Amino acid sequence: MHRQALLFAALTLLAAAPAHAVQLGQPQPGSVLPGANLKFSNTFYYKWNHFLDDNVDDDIDPSADYHEFVNRLRADLEIGKFSIGTQLDLVGIGPGCEDPAWAAKFEDGECEPPRTLRGSGGLGWEPDASPTFLPRLEKVWLKYRGKNVQFEIGDYYAAFGRGVILSMVKKPEIDQDSSLLGGRFDIQTKRFDFTALAGMTNPQEVSMELRNTSINRTPFSVIAGGQMKFRPVDGWEIGVHGAGYDLEVEEKKGAVGGYLEANNLAAGYLDLFIEGNALMSRQVQYGDGGEVLGSTLDPGWAFYGAATGYFGAVTLTLEGKSYRNARILQRAGPVVPLQYNLPPTLEHEASVTEAINNTIQSQDVHGWKLQADIWLLPTDTTLFASFANSFDGQRHPGFNEERQIMIHPQVGIDQPIHLAEGKSLHLAGDVGYRHDFPWQFDEGHDEHVPDQFLSNFGVLHFRADIGLTIGKHAFEIVSTYRRQHWTLEEEVCFESLGDAGYCDSDDGWVSVENAVSYTFMGKYTAALHVDFTDDPLVQNATTNGAPGNLHYDQGFKSSAYIGGEVILKPISNLEIAIFGGSQKAGIVCTGGACRTVPAFTGVKSKVTVNF
Amino acid sequence: MRLLSLFLAALLLPASAMAGENVTDLTLKSIDGTTVSLSDYKGKVILVNFWATWCAPCLKEMPKLNELQAELGDKGLQIISISADDAKDQAKVKATTRRMKYTPKVLLDTEAKALEVYNPNKDMPFTFIIGPDWTIAHEKKGFTEGDEEKLKHWVEELLPKG
Numbered sequence: 001m002h003r004q005a006l007l008f009a010a011l012t013l014l015a016a017a018p019a020h021a022v023q024l025g026q027p028q029p030g031s032v033l034p035g036a037n038l039k040f041s042n043t044f045y046y047k048w049n050h051f052l053d054d055n056v057d058d059d060i061d062p063s064a065d066y067h068e069f070v071n072r073l074r075a076d077l078e079i080g081k082f083s084i085g086t087q088l089d090l091v092g093i094g095p096g097c098e099d100p101a102w103a104a105k106f107e108d109g110e111c112e113p114p115r116t117l118r119g120s121g122g123l124g125w126e127p128d129a130s131p132t133f134l135p136r137l138e139k140v141w142l143k144y145r146g147k148n149v150q151f152e153i154g155d156y157y158a159a160f161g162r163g164v165i166l167s168m169v170k171k172p173e174i175d176q177d178s179s180l181l182g183g184r185f186d187i188q189t190k191r192f193d194f195t196a197l198a199g200m201t202n203p204q205e206v207s208m209e210l211r212n213t214s215i216n217r218t219p220f221s222v223i224a225g226g227q228m229k230f231r232p233v234d235g236w237e238i239g240v241h242g243a244g245y246d247l248e249v250e251e252k253k254g255a256v257g258g259y260l261e262a263n264n265l266a267a268g269y270l271d272l273f274i275e276g277n278a279l280m281s282r283q284v285q286y287g288d289g290g291e292v293l294g295s296t297l298d299p300g301w302a303f304y305g306a307a308t309g310y311f312g313a314v315t316l317t318l319e320g321k322s323y324r325n326a327r328i329l330q331r332a333g334p335v336v337p338l339q340y341n342l343p344p345t346l347e348h349e350a351s352v353t354e355a356i357n358n359t360i361q362s363q364d365v366h367g368w369k370l371q372a373d374i375w376l377l378p379t380d381t382t383l384f385a386s387f388a389n390s391f392d393g394q395r396h397p398g399f400n401e402e403r404q405i406m407i408h409p410q411v412g413i414d415q416p417i418h419l420a421e422g423k424s425l426h427l428a429g430d431v432g433y434r435h436d437f438p439w440q441f442d443e444g445h446d447e448h449v450p451d452q453f454l455s456n457f458g459v460l461h462f463r464a465d466i467g468l469t470i471g472k473h474a475f476e477i478v479s480t481y482r483r484q485h486w487t488l489e490e491e492v493c494f495e496s497l498g499d500a501g502y503c504d505s506d507d508g509w510v511s512v513e514n515a516v517s518y519t520f521m522g523k524y525t526a527a528l529h530v531d532f533t534d535d536p537l538v539q540n541a542t543t544n545g546a547p548g549n550l551h552y553d554q555g556f557k558s559s560a561y562i563g564g565e566v567i568l569k570p571i572s573n574l575e576i577a578i579f580g581g582s583q584k585a586g587i588v589c590t591g592g593a594c595r596t597v598p599a600f601t602g603v604k605s606k607v608t609v610n611f
Numbered sequence: 612m613r614l615l616s617l618f619l620a621a622l623l624l625p626a627s628a629m630a631g632e633n634v635t636d637l638t639l640k641s642i643d644g645t646t647v648s649l650s651d652y653k654g655k656v657i658l659v660n661f662w663a664t665w666c667a668p669c670l671k672e673m674p675k676l677n678e679l680q681a682e683l684g685d686k687g688l689q690i691i692s693i694s695a696d697d698a699k700d701q702a703k704v705k706a707t708t709r710r711m712k713y714t715p716k717v718l719l720d721t722e723a724k725a726l727e728v729y730n731p732n733k734d735m736p737f738t739f740i741i742g743p744d745w746t747i748a749h750e751k752k753g754f755t756e757g758d759e760e761k762l763k764h765w766v767e768e769l770l771p772k773g
Contacts, residue, residue, distance in 0.1 A: 041731065162699050167697060235645070344699035416674070426671060
């Protein structure tokens with residue numbers, strides 16, 4: 001494994017060097033390709049996974065520690081209006097059987113590494129491939145960007161309308177990158193746009209956030225679609241779009257829709273947007289022997305609208321949605337939900353729990369949200385308040401046992417304070433509470449059950465961000481708190497929450513995350529993280545959780561996680577980050593997309609070099 | 612030792628990853644429904660800033676950019692803020708910028724086209740400055756209080772004197 005580590009380091013450094021040797025970017029005598037730009041971005045990542053003993057009395061040793069090395073190289077060569085590029089990931093774990101110290105443990109039998117990169121499902125991996133080293137050509141692309149005509153071959157991203165039927169955009173901040181591998185053609189003019197695309201879904205397999213062990217290659221889905229936009233006058237846009245999906249899970253789906261967008265109505269006081277989509281899904285049923293029994297057609301719809309009014313210091317935004325059988329299309333996988341579409345949810349991320357699909361991504365939901373933003377000029381204060389209300393017609397076992405009505409008020413403030421020359425304070429915070437009332441359907445009648453009123457589910461969430469700047473010194477404290485409560489009539493056991501099951505009556509859970517940081521000159525940051533949770537879902541095996549790197553322990557009740565981090569950016573093309581300590585498992589969201597990251601105890605470091 | 616030398620040599624080369632590059636033009640939709648190309652402002656000093664509604668440092672930087680646009684707009688500066696929010700969050704983008712009385716141009720990159728060209732790692736916020744000669748002069752990741760002075764200095768260096 002030491003040789004692999006050296007190989008990785010060598011690749012990291014050597015890959016970066018040629019960018020400077022040829023100086024392609026400068027249109028000067030001696031350039032290899034005058035007028036061309038060659039860009040490299042290389043990230044090298046090392047993680048030492050340390051396993052704690054979850055029960056010192058059981059005589060069972062904790063798993064062996066292991067190391068992960070990931071190198072991500074991204075190169076893009078631009079020549080005029082063309083660009084060609086690739087992303088190559090290499091991942092290695094150790095120790096492996098070539099490590100004498102590890103191999104010595106297997107005197108009497110065949111050596112097995114403590115962890116293997118490839119999953120045991122045999123899903124497309126070469127049988128003789130190394131279990132501890134995996135190169136992956138994740139992305140490759142050729143693009144032409146003319147002023148009115150563009151085309152892309154290879155990996156590309158796409159979104160139609162507001163993302164109801166298609167939204168595949170990578171999210172590097174959570175290391176989520178699902179692209180379409182195929183072709184895309186665009187015509188773009190002042191009044192008219194046209195897009196046609198087709199491709200296979202191509203999720204990024206190697207991760208810098210998740211554990212790179214037991215990676216299973218998943219079958220791809222095929223997506224094809226088109227979109228036309230027409231802008232008859234400035235500020236107005238009419239769009240129509242359609243897409244067909246041949247999903248990896250033996251399902252075919254089609255969607256057609258359109259939207260109208262009108263800006264600056266009523267003398268600039270109002271913007272409107274409305275989108276409607278008709279959905280059709282065909283699912284195949286199989287018998288015990290795998291024979292096709294038949295198929296069912298399942299129609300649905302997805303409507304979304306938004307109106308934004310501007311009244312001096314006050315901005316009002318009203319959004320509404322009505323989804324029926326509007327399923328999130330995503331790659332199958334327990335911890336890597338890679339969505340192919342991302343409809344507006346109207347929900348605050350702060351109330352998202354580890355059960356992502358159950359809280360914000362229901363496929364059968366109708367609701368609205370009104371938000372007011374108020375800017376007080378004399379004090380430079382921004383206040384906001386929102387109220388969301390929805391009816392969720394889908395049951396979510398393990399989270400909500402019944403259909404539900406949700407209400408969610410939230411208020412917040414953002415207050416910059418100028419203290420003196422070079423000294424400032426910034427305060428921001430918000431608090432909200434979401435409650436889900438059960439709504440039971442009985443004999444075809446909608447019937448609210450009074451004795452279950454206030455007896456189901458709620459999330460209280462709070463966030464505070466305090467920043468103090470004194471010259472080149474910046475201090476920040478960020479604290480978030482989430483409290484979910486269950487108030488069931490009696491203890492209920494849920495089999496869906498992992499192999500061990502989970503029983504609960506009314507205790508809910510608490511999740512607290514605190515971070516204190518100091519930054520000098522905007523370049524050097526030291527931070528301390530102190531987190532706490534007793535959330536059973538965080539500890540659950542399916543979320544790759546558990547405290548530190550302990551295995552799932554049914555008796556576990558709570559745990560604190562303490563970690564320190566140093567981030568150095570001495571020059572703009574180099575970033576070095578080192579983390580040591582424990583990090584709790586849990587959900588990380590950005591822009592409405594979420595992924596569940598595993599717990600971690602150990603040391604991880606990341607070096608990013610851009611050229 | 613050779614590897615170490617290579618690594619150190621790489622770091623000592625120009626600090627700005629994109630500095631000196633010719634600018635790749637892009638056309639995106641603005642929040643008021645029109646289409647805008649970077650080349651529409653060719654000849655000016657263009658400060659391009661990537662941000663998102665979920666990015667707290669971005670929201671702290673935007674009032675500073677607003678002040679910069681007000682102060683130097685008449686002298687030849689055009690700030691273009693590119694929202695990296697998803698398509699589903701466009702209503703939030705509009706509300707945020709209107710709430711701030713944000714005067715720079717705001718473009719929507721719902722399909723990550725601009726991100727792929729200029730900021731593939733999706734650093735937030737991320738800023739680069741295009742000079743009147745249509746090359747990238749400076750770039751900067753992140754924002755902490757006081758960074759606005761550095762941006763102003765960079766812009767003033769590129770603006771026509773007098």
